Amino acid sequence: MKRVRRGGLAALSVGMLLAVAACGGGEDDAAASGDEEITLWLAGSDTPQELRDYLVETFEAQNEGATLVIEEQDWNGLVPRLQTALASEDQTPDLVEIGNTQSPTFTNAGAFTDISDMVGDLGGDDLLQGFVEAGSVDSTVYAVPYYSGARAVFYRKDLFQAAGIQVPTTLEEFGAAAKALQAANPGGAPNFSGFWFPGQDWYNGIAWIYSAGGDLAEKDGDQWVGALSSPESQEGLAAVQDLFANATTAPRDADSAEPWIPFNNGEAAMFSAPTWARWSIDLPECNKGVDPEDESEAGKALLAEQQACNEEKTGIFPLPGNAAGEPATVFAGGSNIAIPAKSQNQDLAKSLLEIIFSEEYQTMLAENGLIPGNSSYADALGDDVYAQAALAAALDAKLTPPAERWAEVEGDRILEDFFQEIAGGADLAEASARADQLITETLN
Numbered sequence: 001m002k003r004v005r006r007g008g009l010a011a012l013s014v015g016m017l018l019a020v021a022a023c024g025g026g027e028d029d030a031a032a033s034g035d036e037e038i039t040l041w042l043a044g045s046d047t048p049q050e051l052r053d054y055l056v057e058t059f060e061a062q063n064e065g066a067t068l069v070i071e072e073q074d075w076n077g078l079v080p081r082l083q084t085a086l087a088s089e090d091q092t093p094d095l096v097e098i099g100n101t102q103s104p105t106f107t108n109a110g111a112f113t114d115i116s117d118m119v120g121d122l123g124g125d126d127l128l129q130g131f132v133e134a135g136s137v138d139s140t141v142y143a144v145p146y147y148s149g150a151r152a153v154f155y156r157k158d159l160f161q162a163a164g165i166q167v168p169t170t171l172e173e174f175g176a177a178a179k180a181l182q183a184a185n186p187g188g189a190p191n192f193s194g195f196w197f198p199g200q201d202w203y204n205g206i207a208w209i210y211s212a213g214g215d216l217a218e219k220d221g222d223q224w225v226g227a228l229s230s231p232e233s234q235e236g237l238a239a240v241q242d243l244f245a246n247a248t249t250a251p252r253d254a255d256s257a258e259p260w261i262p263f264n265n266g267e268a269a270m271f272s273a274p275t276w277a278r279w280s281i282d283l284p285e286c287n288k289g290v291d292p293e294d295e296s297e298a299g300k301a302l303l304a305e306q307q308a309c310n311e312e313k314t315g316i317f318p319l320p321g322n323a324a325g326e327p328a329t330v331f332a333g334g335s336n337i338a339i340p341a342k343s344q345n346q347d348l349a350k351s352l353l354e355i356i357f358s359e360e361y362q363t364m365l366a367e368n369g370l371i372p373g374n375s376s377y378a379d380a381l382g383d384d385v386y387a388q389a390a391l392a393a394a395l396d397a398k399l400t401p402p403a404e405r406w407a408e409v410e411g412d413r414i415l416e417d418f419f420q421e422i423a424g425g426a427d428l429a430e431a432s433a434r435a436d437q438l439i440t441e442t443l444n
Contacts, residue, residue: 226436
């Protein structure tokens with residue numbers, strides 16, 4: 001288990017990023033130069049190719065002679081890559097997607113351009129306000145919400161039926177169902193998991209902490225302190241450790257990436273992910289052997305038939321809370337988007353930002369299962385079971401603590417290492433105390 005200690009990442013962070021603001025602002029480019037190229041960094045694969053194509057085509061149509069290059073960045077290691085790129089005029093992107101939990105670190109360090117004067121045109125009060133707050137310092141806005149994607153649980157209906165399991169209505173019932181499915185292994189797959197839950201998957205695991213009334217860190221006077229050792233957090237973590245021991249065979253050293261793969265392979269009865277994961281479900285018995293990029297009428301028809309089969313055999317529900325009828329407090333996943341202060345193409349970046357917050361693009365986000373940054377377009381999610389699950393999960397969803405240096409906690413992979421420890425059977429109180437110390441040292 002390897003940890004990047006504060007001497008590597010954190011020593012670069014705030015001091016280096018503060019230097020960003022000194023040269024911010026770029027030049028007055030607009031589209032007049034006629035030969036500008038700007039770069040958009042998108043994190044992960046959440047933005048579908050159709051939406052990327054729309055951004056390129058629309059931007060270039062509206063800014064004659066200018067071109068847009070979209071580069072995908074892996075979420076893993078994004079913080080240190082940003083710390084390096086945002087400090088350099090030569091390396092910085094012109095518009096960048098960042099995790100909502102990473103926003104406070106970069107906004108407080110002066111890494112982004114003040115876009116307060118754009119907020120009204122981008123959506124104003126209809127923007128997801130928790131995300132706006134994460135992207136602001138005092139009353140100045142530096143980053144705005146791109147999308148939210150609270151997690152919900154996907155399940156195999158046939159495996160539930162074969163094991164005699166009903167869809168759980170409380171968090172306690174969920175744990176019992178996951179363990180019962182694990183024990184029953186109704187599909188007979190080797191290394192079967194009732195619930196796919198890799199050891200480093202803190203994104204899903206913190207739902208148990210939050211739902212028990214605990215937290216990752218809390219403000220104590222003018223300092224932030226780790227809160228994993230609180231009685232409430234310990235209660236939630238005990239349930240998490242029980243799931244690791246009795247409800248999953250997922251690798252202890254793996255994270256939350258692509259949980260639909262073992263699900264598609266019949267190796268898991270349930271997994272938790274943002275609801276857009278519906279498009280990644282591909283059960284062998286439903287697959288028609290068609291290239292997903294096939295644009296022929298016959299190909300489209302077969303792909304539609306394939307998707308209908310997948311959705312008939314699977315179901316979705318929001319992770320239930322402590323009482324029937326209420327959702328668990330899950331992690332409010334999602335992203336903010338910002339213009340780096342060192343970008344030399346400020347006006348073109350603002351033009352692209354306006355396109356992203358246009359009605360058409362925000363609607364496209366919703367139609368692809370993402371809760372758009374402008375909540376007034378959330379109706380485009382639809383009213384099917386996926387939309388209902390997404391909205392129900394988002395009702396009580398919660399971000400990570402809004403500490404200025406929270407991105408360093410993520411960059412140091414403190415939570416991945418902690419969850420991997422408890423997945424391996426470590427003493428809960430001792431592991432929590434060690435993680436709390438690391439969190440406290442990192443945040444102050």
